[in-house]
Amino acid sequence: METAVQEKSIIISAATATTTTTRRMSSAAAAPWADIETDCLVHVFRRLDLDDLASAAPLVCRGWRRAAADPSLWRALDLRRDHLARFMPWGPLAAAFKLRYGVHRFGFAGFLRLCVARARGSAADVALPPLLASPAAELDLVSLECPRLRRLAIPKLPAGDEARLPELIPRLPLLEHLEFESKPSSSSSFPALAAQLAAHCPRFTSLKTSGAVKPEEPPP
Amino acid sequence: MAAPESGDGNNGAARMVTLISSDNTRFEVEAAAASLSQTLQLTILDGGGGGGDGIPLPNVDSATLSKVLEYCIKHAPAAANGGAPNATAVDRAELERFDNEFVNIDQSVLYSLIMAAHNLEIEGLQSLVAKKVADMIKGKSPMEIRRTLGFPDPTPEEQAEMNAHMLEYGWAYE
Numbered sequence: 552m553e554t555a556v557q558e559k560s561i562i563i564s565a566a567t568a569t570t571t572t573t574r575r576m577s578s579a580a581a582a583p584w585a586d587i588e589t590d591c592l593v594h595v596f597r598r599l600d601l602d603d604l605a606s607a608a609p610l611v612c613r614g615w616r617r618a619a620a621d622p623s624l625w626r627a628l629d630l631r632r633d634h635l636a637r638f639m640p641w642g643p644l645a646a647a648f649k650l651r652y653g654v655h656r657f658g659f660a661g662f663l664r665l666c667v668a669r670a671r672g673s674a675a676d677v678a679l680p681p682l683l684a685s686p687a688a689e690l691d692l693v694s695l696e697c698p699r700l701r702r703l704a705i706p707k708l709p710a711g712d713e714a715r716l717p718e719l720i721p722r723l724p725l726l727e728h729l730e731f732e733s734k735p736s737s738s739s740s741f742p743a744l745a746a747q748l749a750a751h752c753p754r755f756t757s758l759k760t761s762g763a764v765k766p767e768e769p770p771p
Numbered sequence: 772m773a774a775p776e777s778g779d780g781n782n783g784a785a786r787m788v789t790l791i792s793s794d795n796t797r798f799e800v801e802a803a804a805a806s807l808s809q810t811l812q813l814t815i816l817d818g819g820g821g822g823g824d825g826i827p828l829p830n831v832d833s834a835t836l837s838k839v840l841e842y843c844i845k846h847a848p849a850a851a852n853g854g855a856p857n858a859t860a861v862d863r864a865e866l867e868r869f870d871n872e873f874v875n876i877d878q879s880v881l882y883s884l885i886m887a888a889h890n891l892e893i894e895g896l897q898s899l900v901a902k903k904v905a906d907m908i909k910g911k912s913p914m915e916i917r918r919t920l921g922f923p924d925p926t927p928e929e930q931a932e933m934n935a936h937m938l939e940y941g942w943a944y945e
Contacts (some may be wrong), residue, residue, distance in 0.1 A: 584881045584920040591889045594897060596906035610913035610933055612922065651913065
């Protein structure tokens, strides 16, 4: 595994060497795309997904690094779409983080921390994927670092973590929409959640359960 | 000063304005097309740009301006309809075909266009070019992006800076 990565970086530097012929107007005219106004570049970056924004754009040059760190680009964090393909340790995103950032243990939790840090408290829309490694820590991070959160989508949680949801709600005063991937299972925590939403989220309007609705399982 | 016609093109004689590029080429164009630029719209509403005096655009050269105006002329009728709720599917398909072809150009021209669209505040053109550039860099590595957009090879300083930035990311994964 390690040697494969080494080889890859050698291939990249060899490819770089072959492009020197196109360098005719290097220092005088420089690359206009390197000196482009940040505002203008942010327009381009708005159309990139988080993966490109995290793993490629900041390494292009200094100006691009500045633009890619613009918090407005990190307001909507859809980490649920294609989550299986995106966050697998052998996926392309993991490979890019290993090769470009030397990250050897790429995983969802680190990517979430990165996104939330880039948003600098401005994240408004977060969708978490199923099968979180440590749901309690991840929900804690989101509720603490995303005080401007308006929409939150959460996967099916272990009962213990689900029971903790009500105490996270006061940290999210702007919350408008809460989406569960499956019907909350512990009937006891649901009234508490509803009470907290009513007490702490004046703009709250919708609660949604997505995914397949299964019939109630008979008690064992 | 003459009161500006309420240029609805009611009797065929649409109001024209003159724009002057940074290299002093004069372009005469319908006010409705030039008004796709938020910046120009204000001047034109004030009655500027008509007759002998044109509107100077010191940041836009003639090659870029003619391309920008090509876009504006094509999009002006739809824009006048306010997003064209009654445009036919054929009209929309034709605009889409035009747009796709319009941005099928070298990255250096895309750069001039996005800067001009930014300066002149032509929202549709800015989005169109931004989307094209985003599509060109999607899924590419930093070096592939640099090559696609004609960056020179990184200087040793830049390389060192990139390496330093690499380390910055480590924290999120500890």
